[in-house]
Amino acid sequence: RLGLAHRPVELDQFSKMLDGHLPNDVQLGRADGKHKPGWDLTFSAPKSVSIMALVGEDERLIQAHDRATQAAMQYIERHAATTRIKENGEVRKEHTGNLTWATFRHESNRQMEPQLHSHNVVMNCTFSEGKWRSLESREIYKLKMTAGEIYRSELAREVKNLGYDIRQTHKDGRFEISNVSQDLISKFSERTRQIENYLHEKGLPNTPENRAQAALNTRKSKQEIPRSELIKKWKEEA
Secondary structure, eight states: OOSOTTOOOOHHHHHHHHTTBOTTSOBOOOBTTBOOOEEEEEEEOOHHHHIIIIISOOHHHHHHHHHHHHHHHHHHHHHHOEEEEEETTEEEEEEOOOOOEEEEEEEEOTTSOEEEEEEEEEESOEEETTEEEOOOOHHHHHHHHHHHHHHHHHHHHHHHHTTOOEEEOSTTSOEEETTSOHHHHHHTOHHHHHHHHHHHHHTOOOOHHHHHHHHHHHOOOOOOOOHHHHHHHHHHHO
16 A cells, blocks of 8 residues: 555655655654654574574575564564544544564674564554554554564474474473584573573563563664674684
8 A cells, every 4th residue: 555565675765654654645643743653573583593594504594584574473463453543532443454564684683693683663554444544552562472472483383394403492482493502502692691680680580571671771782793794703603
């Protein structure tokens, strides 16, 4: 409907959409003069998958990550895309089944370690009953953990289909590639240790919600290092 399907993200257009201005010249309504830009849903590969994809340079694993990410986002689109419609003085929630999002794939974390992950920026817009409207975000928050499990399940299936053996590490579907040693995983997991140390110091349970907050509270500024230099560095360390 917006002419954006499967197209590269353009900065100017992306910025306008975050401000609620759609490519068809529709300006979405604002509460208190402001438009909520959207939401970032991030899916991150297990460390061993990141190592084999980026240090081992198995490009097939990057493609598998991309497909698993899209499967999770399509689940969110089918089940969490809703809006609020006001009729006769009453507000009702309407399921729309359509979203617009931009996917940005990154290959390192803030410690400049190999970490394959994708940010999916969901725009605050959806189409219902002949017009574009702002999203009701509660359903997205309700289903984000399930979407993470779908991502890991799809990725595990893809990884096994490529011939890798995997071992499950948590009941929520987290896994690692069996033949990647724990020593190597630990070598590239300083960022994980920072998060876990923060939780320990604060006396917080190691839940996904607390880990997400710890990641925000302990992150440092991003660095810009050419991909080729990073991969060379990772190979030497490995």
